[in-house]
Amino acid sequence: MRFDIFTLLPEVFPPYLDASMLKRAREHGLIEARIFDIRQWATDRHHVTDDIPYGGGGGMVMKPDPVFAAVESVLGASPSCPVILLTPQGRTFTQKVAEELVHQPSLALICGRYEGVDERIRQHLATDEISIGDYVLTGGELPALAIIDAVSRLIPGVLGDPSGAQDDSHASGLLEYPHYTRPAEFRGWQVPEVLLSGNHAQIARWRREQALLRTLQRRPDLLQSANLSQADRDFLNSLK
Ligand code: ADE
Numbered sequence: 001m002r003f004d005i006f007t008l009l010p011e012v013f014p015p016y017l018d019a020s021m022l023k024r025a026r027e028h029g030l031i032e033a034r035i036f037d038i039r040q041w042a043t044d045r046h047h048v049t050d051d052i053p054y055g056g057g058g059g060m061v062m063k064p065d066p067v068f069a070a071v072e073s074v075l076g077a078s079p080s081c082p083v084i085l086l087t088p089q090g091r092t093f094t095q096k097v098a099e100e101l102v103h104q105p106s107l108a109l110i111c112g113r114y115e116g117v118d119e120r121i122r123q124h125l126a127t128d129e130i131s132i133g134d135y136v137l138t139g140g141e142l143p144a145l146a147i148i149d150a151v152s153r154l155i156p157g158v159l160g161d162p163s164g165a166q167d168d169s170h171a172s173g174l175l176e177y178p179h180y181t182r183p184a185e186f187r188g189w190q191v192p193e194v195l196l197s198g199n200h201a202q203i204a205r206w207r208r209e210q211a212l213l214r215t216l217q218r219r220p221d222l223l224q225s226a227n228l229s230q231a232d233r234d235f236l237n238s239l240k
Pocket of ligand 1: 132
């Protein structure tokens with residue numbers, strides 16, 4: 001899968017993309033990331049990419065021409081891939097959205113900066129707008145990395161363990177069960193006995209119940225749309 005990133009801060013991407021899982025995924029040819037500096041498509045002498053807002057008011061607005069020129073010169077006049085604008089006004093990024101995007105052969109990610117982007121970028125260039133949550137960052141670079149990370153780890157082969165993504169919090173609609181590793185006792189705190197038992201059926205049942213309990217305690221809203229068996233419902237009812 002290919003990610004084409006359009007940004008005014010190209011230098012922030014390599015440190016993350018060159019580390020850990022994503023580095024391995026790139027080396028194995030599972031993902032490719034191309035980083036394009038929008039400033040290179042600004043035609044004036046000072047490579048200006050922002051301007052004051054029509055109508056007045058504070059802040060600067062990202063100019064449309066360098067962004068259109070960058071995307072169109074890389075992907076052509078009508079790109080065949082989704083062109084995603086990262087903005088706090090977009091639809092909220094969730095695990096479901098990551099699962100939807102992973103089916104695309106490539107994604108273009110436009111990182112907004114300054115106080116906003118010229119509306120014509122939204123209307124006539126972007127085909128999708130995504131927010132990573134209800135808070136405002138200084139730009140779309142961290143959101144772009146968050147999307148690249150969440151989508152990449154769904155690509156078969158990117159995670160070392162192929163079952164790795166299945167039990168993740170949110171993948172099943174529930175939060176994940178608690179994890180423990182050695183030592184079995186740390187500062188007097190014991191690993192739950194059942195995990196040391198070797199009884200795989202009991203362990204699976206304990207994990208499922210812990211996932212249900214944790215979701216009920218922390219994110220009861222998720223239970224509305226989770227895929228629950230009768231045994232799950234009986235367990236939840238027994239807690240009430
Ligand atoms: N740009 C600034 N804040 C953002 C957010 N929460 N999501 C996506 N892009 C953004």
